[in-house]
Amino acid sequence: ETGVTQTPRHLVMGMTNKKSLKCEQHLGHNAMYWYKQSAKKPLELMFVYNFKEQTENNSVPSRFSPECPNSSHLFLHLHTLQPEDSALYLCASSPHRGPYNSPLHFGNGTRLTVT
Amino acid sequence: QQPVQSPQAVILREGEDAVINCSSSKALYSVHWYRQKHGEAPVFLMILLKGGEQMRHEKISASFNEKKQQSSLYLTASQLSYSGTYFCGTGIGAGNMLTFGGGTRLMVKP
Numbered sequence: 001e002t003g004v005t006q007t008p009r010h011l012v013m014g015m016t017n018k019k020s021l022k023c024e025q026h027l028g029h030n031a032m033y034w035y036k037q038s039a040k041k042p043l044e045l046m047f048v049y050n051f052k053e054q055t056e057n058n059s060v061p062s063r064f065s066p067e068c069p070n071s072s073h074l075f076l077h078l079h080t081l082q083p084e085d086s087a088l089y090l091c092a093s094s095p096h097r098g099p100y101n102s103p104l105h106f107g108n109g110t111r112l113t114v115t
Numbered sequence: 116q117q118p119v120q121s122p123q124a125v126i127l128r129e130g131e132d133a134v135i136n137c138s139s140s141k142a143l144y145s146v147h148w149y150r151q152k153h154g155e156a157p158v159f160l161m162i163l164l165k166g167g168e169q170m171r172h173e174k175i176s177a178s179f180n181e182k183k184q185q186s187s188l189y190l191t192a193s194q195l196s197y198s199g200t201y202f203c204g205t206g207i208g209a210g211n212m213l214t215f216g217g218g219t220r221l222m223v224k225p
Contacts, residue, residue: 004156042117043157043202043215056212090156100145100206103159104213 003027006091006107014115015081021110023074023091029105031097032074034066037088037109049074050097081114088112116140118205120216127193127223135188135219137203146179146186147204147213150197157202160188193223 004025013019025032034046048056049068063085065077074091088111092104118139125133137146144165149157161170163179163186170177174191186205190197200220204213 040217042217043204045212045214048212098206098210098212100209100211101162101164103147103162104149104157104204105159106149106156108154108156 004091004093004105004107006089006110008110009108010111010113012113012115013078013081015083017081018077018079020078021076021089021091021112023076023107025072025074025091025093025105025107027093027105029093029095030071031094031099032068032071033092033094033104034074034076035090035092035106037090039087043090047076048097055097078112081112083114086112086114117214118203118216120201120203120219122219123217124220125222127190127221129195129223129225130192131223133190133193133221135190135201135203135221137186137188137205137216139184139205139207141184141205141207143179143181143184143186143205144208144211145206146177147206148177148186148188149202149204150199151202151218152199160201190221193221195223195225197221198223 031050036044047066067075088109090109091107146163148160151157176189200218204215
C-alpha cells in the first residue's frame with residue numbers, strides 16, 4: 001500500500017456527536033497536514049505537524065482537535081460541530097515542513113456532512 | 116493573502132490550448148500547481164522556484180514571473196484527461212506554508 005490513505009471516505013454526524021478522521025501515509029514523510037476544502041473557497045490549511053510536533057494551528061476552532069501519534073498517522077477529532085463545518089477534509093504529507101521545493105501528497109479526503 | 120487565479124472556469128475542445136494564471140500581491144518564493152478531479156485527491160503537477168527554470172509535465176508547462184509575482188500554466192493540445200480543477204499554491208519563503216488559490220475549473224470536450 002502506498003500514498004496517503006484517509007478513512008472514512010464519507011461521514012454524516014449530528015451536532016452533538018463525537019467522531020474522528022484518520023489519515024495514514026506510507027511515504028516516509030516527516031510532515032503531515034489537515035486542509036479543509038469547502039465549496040467555492042480555496043483550500044484552507046488547518047494544522048501542520050512536523051516530526052509529530054504541531055507547528056501550525058491556523059486559528060481553527062477548538063471543536064477540531066488534531067492528534068499525531070507518529071510521523072505516519074494523523075487524526076482529526078471532531079465534537080459539537082456546526083453545519084458550516086460540512087466540507088471535504090484533506091490530509092496531506094510532504095518530506096519536510098513547508099514545503100517550498102517538494103510536492104504535497106494528498107489523500108482522497110473525508111466528505112463530512114454535519115446535520 | 117491567497118493568490119488569485121484566472122479564469123475561474125474554461126471549456127475547451129480536445130486539442131485546443133489554454134492558459135491559467137495565478138497572481139499574488141506578495142513577492143513569491145515558490146509556486147506549486149495541482150490538478151483535482153471530481154471526488155479525487157489533488158495531484159501534484161509541478162513546482163516553480165524563484166530563479167528556477169520553466170517546468171514541464173507531459174504537454175503542460177508553467178512559467179514563473181518573479182517581477183509580476185505571477186505564474187502561468189500552459190495546457191497545449193488539451194486531452195480529455197486534462198479536465199479537472201487546477202489549483203496554484205504559493206509560498207513566500209522557504210519555511211512558509213503554501214496558500215492556495217480558488218481554483219480554475221477546466222472542462223475538455225470531445
